[in-house]
Amino acid sequence: MIHQHDRIQTFENWVRNKFSIYNSLFLNLPAGKMRNVGILIPLLHEVSKQGLQDGLDPREILDAFYMNHAGIKTETDRIDFMFRVIQYVERQVVVFDSVEDAAFSELRRHSSDLSLQDFMNLLETTNSWESISEKLNTFSARIVFTAHPTQFYPPAVLDIISKLRTLISTNDVNNIDLTLQQLGMTSLLNAKKPTPLEEAHNIIYYLRNVYYDAIGDMYTGLKKNIQQREFSNANLIKLGFWPGGDRDGNPNVTCDTTIAVADELRMALMKCYYQDVKSLEGKLTFKVISEQVTRLRESIYPTLFDAEKLLTYEQLVEPLLEIQSLLINEHNSLYLDDLNRLIDKIDIFKTHFATLDIRQNHDIHEQTVTAILKQAGVISESLGELEPDDLTSILISKDLLLDVTQYADPLVKDTIKTISKIQYIQSRNGEEGCNRYIISNSEDVFSVLYVYALFRWCGCNTLPIDIIPLFESMTGMENSGKIMEALLSIPQYREHLKQREDKQTVMLGFSDGTKDGGYLKANWSIFKTKELITSVSDKFDIKIIFFDGRGGPPARGGGKTHRFYASQSEQIAKHEIQLTIQGQTITSRYGTREHFTHNAEQLLTAGLSNSIFEQDTTISASARELLETLGHLSHEKYEALKKHEMFLPYLENKSTLKYYSEANIGSRPARRGVSKQLDLKDLRAIPFVGSWSQMKQNVPGYFGIGTALKALVDDGRLEDLKTLFKEVPFFKALILNSMMSLFKCYFKLTKYITQDEEYRDFWNILHQEYKLAKKMTLAVSGYKTLMEEEPISRRSIRIRKRIVLPLLIIQQYALQKLEQGVEDKSSYEKIVRRSLYGNINASRNSA
Numbered sequence: 022m023i024h025q026h027d028r029i030q031t032f033e034n035w036v037r038n039k040f041s042i043y044n045s046l047f048l049n050l051p052a053g054k055m056r057n058v059g060i061l062i063p064l065l066h067e068v069s070k071q072g073l074q075d076g077l078d079p080r081e082i083l084d085a086f087y088m089n090h091a092g093i094k095t096e097t098d099r100i101d102f103m104f105r106v107i108q109y110v111e112r113q114v115v116v117f118d119s120v121e122d123a124a125f126s127e128l129r130r131h132s133s134d135l136s137l138q139d140f141m142n143l144l145e146t147t148n149s150w151e152s153i154s155e156k157l158n159t160f161s162a163r164i165v166f167t168a169h170p171t172q173f174y175p176p177a178v179l180d181i182i183s184k185l186r187t188l189i190s191t192n193d194v195n196n197i198d199l200t201l202q203q204l205g206m207t208s209l210l211n212a213k214k215p216t217p218l219e220e221a222h223n224i225i226y227y228l229r230n231v232y233y234d235a236i237g238d239m240y241t242g243l244k245k246n247i248q249q250r251e252f253s254n255a256n257l258i259k260l261g262f263w264p265g266g267d268r269d270g271n272p273n274v275t276c277d278t279t280i281a282v283a284d285e286l287r288m289a290l291m292k293c294y295y296q297d298v299k300s301l302e303g304k305l306t307f308k309v310i311s312e313q314v315t316r317l318r319e320s321i322y323p324t325l326f327d328a329e330k331l332l333t334y335e336q337l338v339e340p341l342l343e344i345q346s347l348l349i350n351e352h353n354s355l356y357l358d359d360l361n362r363l364i365d366k367i368d369i370f371k372t373h374f375a376t377l378d379i380r381q382n383h384d385i386h387e388q389t390v391t392a393i394l395k396q397a398g399v400i401s402e403s404l405g406e407l408e409p410d411d412l413t414s415i416l417i418s419k420d421l422l423l424d425v426t427q428y429a430d431p432l433v434k435d436t437i438k439t440i441s442k443i444q445y446i447q448s449r450n451g452e453e454g455c456n457r458y459i460i461s462n463s464e465d466v467f468s469v470l471y472v473y474a475l476f477r478w479c480g481c482n483t484l485p486i487d488i489i490p491l492f493e494s495m496t497g498m499e500n501s502g503k504i505m506e507a508l509l510s511i512p513q514y515r516e517h518l519k520q521r522e523d524k525q526t527v528m529l530g531f532s533d534g535t536k537d538g539g540y541l542k543a544n545w546s547i548f549k550t551k552e553l554i555t556s557v558s559d560k561f562d563i564k565i566i567f568f569d570g571r572g573g574p575p576a577r578g579g580g581k582t583h584r585f586y587a588s589q590s591e592q593i594a595k596h597e598i599q600l601t602i603q604g605q606t607i608t609s610r611y612g613t614r615e616h617f618t619h620n621a622e623q624l625l626t627a628g629l630s631n632s633i634f635e636q637d638t639t640i641s642a643s644a645r646e647l648l649e650t651l652g653h654l655s656h657e658k659y660e661a662l663k664k665h666e667m668f669l670p671y672l673e674n675k676s677t678l679k680y681y682s683e684a685n686i687g688s689r690p691a692r693r694g695v696s697k698q699l700d701l702k703d704l705r706a707i708p709f710v711g712s713w714s715q716m717k718q719n720v721p722g723y724f725g726i727g728t729a730l731k732a733l734v735d736d737g738r739l740e741d742l743k744t745l746f747k748e749v750p751f752f753k754a755l756i757l758n759s760m761m762s763l764f765k766c767y768f769k770l771t772k773y774i775t776q777d778e779e780y781r782d783f784w785n786i787l788h789q790e791y792k793l794a795k796k797m798t799l800a801v802s803g804y805k806t807l808m809e810e811e812p813i814s815r816r817s818i819r820i821r822k823r824i825v826l827p828l829l830i831i832q833q834y835a836l837q838k839l840e841q842g843v844e845d846k847s848s849y850e851k852i853v854r855r856s857l858y859g860n861i862n863a864s865r866n867s868a
Contacts, residue, residue: 025812027131032813035124037820039189040117046194047116047201048109058105061091062113065106065827078773079833100848103831104855110828111209111859115178116201117824118608118862119185121817125615128813134583137239137622140630141246150250153629158254160597162624163568164611165261165378166224167603176226178209183230186613210858217274221264221282225289227607228374232260233293235617237366241358244365255368258621260375261457262286263601267380268439269461270705276438283377283446283454284328290374291324294337297363304356310347313340331449334371338364373454377446379439380459380491386471389436390416392428393478397421412467416474417513423478441479443486452485459528463490464497466507473514487521489568493530495538498546501527502553509561518563526599527554528568536706539659539725540762544755545652552592568599582610582620584757586627588750590638598628644749647733647741654732655725658790662724663701667783674840675771675780677715677832677853681708684854715860717770717829718787722762727793730801742801756798757810763795764807764818765864770829773837825863832856 048059065086072082087093093102135143144150174182181204188197215223236258244252265282268274298318305314317340323330341364348357387404394400394415404412425437446455458476460468472488492501505527508514518525529550535543551567558565571582586598602611611617640648662668672678701709713720733742745752768791774784795807808815835852843849 028128029812029816031124031127031131032816035127036121037816039124040120040820043116043120043189043197043201044113046198047112047205050202050205058102059109062106062109062827064090065830066823069826069830073769073772076772078776078837079770079830080773080837082830083834096845100845100852103835103852106827106831107852107855107859108209110825111862112201112204113824114821114859114863115174115182115204115209116185117820119182120189122613122616123186123189125613125619129615129619134619134623135626135630136619137243137625138246140622140626141243154250154252156629157257158252160625160628161254161256161259162621162628163259163261163597163599164621164624165263165568165599165601166227166375166607167263167267167601174209175211176223177207178204179226181207183613210855217265217271217278218281218285221262221285224262224264224607225285225374227612228260228286229289229293231612231614231617233290233366233370233374235614236260236369236621237362239618239621240369241362241365255365257625258369261599262375262377263380266377266455268435269380269382275435276442279377279379279439279455280442280446283450286374286377287331287372287450287454288325288328290370290372291321291332293370294363294367295321295325297366301356301359301363304359305344305348307347307352307355310344310352313344316340332372334367334451337372338367341367371451371453373450376453376457377450377455378457378459379443379455380461381436381439382461383463383468383471385432385436386460386468386475388430389433390471390474392430392433393421393423396427413470413511416467416470417511421478422480436475437479440475440481444481444484447484456485457487457489457526459489459491461491461530462494462497463492463504464494464500466504468504469508469514470511473517483520485520487524487526488517489526489528491528491530491570492550493537493570495542495546498529498550501550502557505554505557509557509563515561522564523562524564524566524596525558526566526568528570530570535721536701536704536709539656540722540759541726541729541755542652542656542659545648548590548593548751551594552590555592555594558594564596565594566597566599567594568601570601583623583627584750584754586624587630588638588754590640590751595628598624600624638750640749640751643741644745644752647738647745648749648752650733651726651729654729658725658728662720662786665783665786667780669701671780671783672709672712675716675774675836676712677836677857678708678712680850680853680857681711683850684857711857711861714765714864715829715832715857717765717767718791719762719766720787723759723794724787724790726756726759727790727795727797730797731793734797734800739800743803746801746803756802757808759794760798760802760804760807761811761814761818763791763798764815765822766791767822767829770833773833821863825860828856828859828863832860 048062050059068086068090069079069082072085077085087099087102091102093099144153181200185197185200185204188200211219240255240257243257262282265274265278265285295318298314298321302311302314302318305311317337320332320336324332341360345357345360345364348354348360391400391404394404395402399415399419400406407415423437423441425434425441428434428437440458443455443458458472460472463469469488469490476482476484476486476488490501490504492498505525509518509525529547531543531547537543538546554567555565569585571585582600586595589595609616610620710721730742733739746756747753768788771784775781777784799805799807802809804810806815808818832853835849835856839846839849839853
């Protein structure tokens with residue numbers, strides 16, 4: 022409790038109070054011809070809050086505000102005012118982010134989180150080193166940055182944010198004032214939709230400016246801490262990369278894009294190496310050594326800008342090892358630590374920086390295999406002409422040599438081209454440059470066998486590559502055990518796995534799983550799927566590695582990462598931790614060196630401590646029965662919602678869903694396929710979850726939980742549920758994450774929909790389940806308030822909600838006006854699109 026009190030006090034002093042000061046500076050900046058916009062924003066917040074309390078709708082609130090407080094009479098001036106407010110709010114969010122990030126180190130000092138240093142000290146005091154030494158040398162955490170940006174600022178804005186953090190840390194008020202003025206005049210948005218290559222550049226910014234040094238220093242520091250012990254594991258933290266490699270539903274990603282991104286990754290890394298070698302050159306001024314350093318620097322320089330100039334890992338590291346020997350033997354090891362730090366980085370990043378994953382949908386592979394077998398005369402039209410055993414035999418045994426020019430379909434051609442070019446990428450970036458192929462929508466054994474066959478037919482059957490099924494639908498998860506059993510029973514596939522050290526990676530998709538089955542059912546299904554696949558892999562003596570496709574919010578598998586991994590049962594393999602990080606989660610949890618180090622350490626300590634300190638994560642038969650019942654009941658409720666006749670119309674006509682595809686947020690379309698009619702199956706998880714978040718209803722994060730819990734409470738099982746919460750970390754993690762979704766809801770914002778005869782009943786269904794979920798989660802946890810265990814996060818969310826309320830009122834006002842019918846339709850549509858950004862960024866994990 023002392024820690025908690027200290028953290029709250031630190032938050033008040035370092036975050037709330039500082040933000041109040043710098044926000045007041047910012048709100049006094051002029052905004053074009055309307056010089057009092059900043060001064061009116063706090064008033065607009067109070068009027069909006071009171072108006073919603075009094076049951077007014079956003080249109081009534083804003084129209085009254087224009088007449089009674091702002092004196093804005095013309096439609097043109099009102100539209101201009103709304104745009105100005107949006108611009109201010111967007112920048113208030115940046116200011117708050119900067120203040121909060123600047124306070125991170127202070128807040129961390131009062132945290133009970135286990136750092137890597139704490140963990141190593143604990144090993145020493147408990148004499149546990151022997152039990153962990155082998156795992157420490159083989160364990161790794163792979164952090165994969167995805168191609169789903171939901172919060173990306175242009176590079177100029179990222180630099181301003183970085184500068185603001187530094188200035189706020191030192192309370193440099195004069196320069197903060199200047200930087201706030203600069204922020205006010207700098208555009209926060211992309212002028213057009215980013216290309217996949219531009220998305221890649223956005224994440225490469227973090228690789229160069231944050232992760233390169235952070236990971237290098239973490240590894241070197243760990244080696245120093247345990248120098249008396251045997252330790253060498255440059256794979257302890259690995260980076261993965263999806264922009265330019267993830268083509269699932271994104272026609273803008275082609276084979277040429279993939280090659281270009283691979284080159285950009287390598288060249289960005291060479292720029293990092295160049296700067297480090299240049300720095301060494303100023304220190305290692307000794308005879309012979311200075312010439313060697315200069316030669317190395319000169320050999321790296323051409324690789325910075327010319328994609329055809331290449332250096333191998335050996336060409337980089339061997340000169341440094343020679344220099345290392347000379348330093349030790351002839352120069353008293355002067356600057357040896359600096360040299361070793363660079364050698365460590367080259368051992369970690371080699372020539373790839375991050376592994377570029379390829380991802381494509383199973384349907385595309387089926388389409389490609391169909392085209393190939395038609396061309397080869399094996400089938401006339403469809404794979405359905407073949408018996409499953411005959412198709413399997415063809416895929417694993419029949420030899421074909423493909424000529425890409427024989428195929429007319431662009432997707433088929435690009436699929437063949439991409440697989441054929443992986444070897445080319447490996448020849449330039451090293452094997453780790455591109456050695457993973459992920460199959461979305463895997464629901465049967467052919468999902469993997471199609472890809473296995475395509476690699477064979479493209480002449481890549483001996484290529485070092487991991488073929489990774491992604492189970493993300495309820496059907497895929499239900500079939501996963503049989504799929505893996507069938508796959509591992511095929512001798513040819515087992516031979517392939519021998520080349521991969523008898524390791525098989527399997528990806529689980531939280532986003533589409535939740536969209537498909539609801540929050541509780543999806544998470545429990547994924548948990549059971551992991552246990553089942555672990556059991557199957559143990560039977561075949563295969564080391565299974567789970568790759569978690571997690572988004573930002575709880576509705577997409579987000580929430581507290583350490584809590585999630587600490588809650589995995591003993592029946593789930595824990596050889597590695599692999600997870601996706603995207604959009605807002607990149608900036609909010611991995612956007613600064615301090616954030617990255619802290620969160621990467623949390624991943625490592627979660628993965629390592631589970632096997633050493635033997636936390637009991639066993640789930641008893643009675644607890645499983647409870648979870649099974651809860652999953653079933655919540656799924657029933659969620660399925661009924663999805664089948665409700667107003668479910669899709671409500672999303673289409675009452676939310677911001679259709680505006681996601683029009684916003685310049687990412688290169689990927691908002692839905693798979695080209696059908697104009699909305700189909701939930703084709704709808705991407707980001708716009709689906711994000712649209713509920715924009716309305717402050719967050720349905721995917723809790724819907725069905727209240728009903729499921731109440732059914733058991735009514736059955737006299739409240740005490741059993743309380744025990745489940747206290748004793749089963751997995752269930753507690755689910756409830757706490759759901760509480761976060763509930764805490765971010767604000768149904769008063771859209772209460773005006775109850776006046777709409779067509780949609781009022783549907784809105785009431787959502788609202789009733791929200792109230793029930795809130796009541797039941799509090800009853801089961803014994804808490805008095807939501808997020809009671811996380812007072813800092815609760816305070817942060819509350820401030821963000823306050824900042825963004827004027828923007829939300831404006832968004833709903835614009836939606837109401839569009840529904841009513843306005844002359845200047847395009848301006849109001851633009852207001853809705855513009856309002857998306859500020860709300861997304863304020864939430865930090867909204868999609």
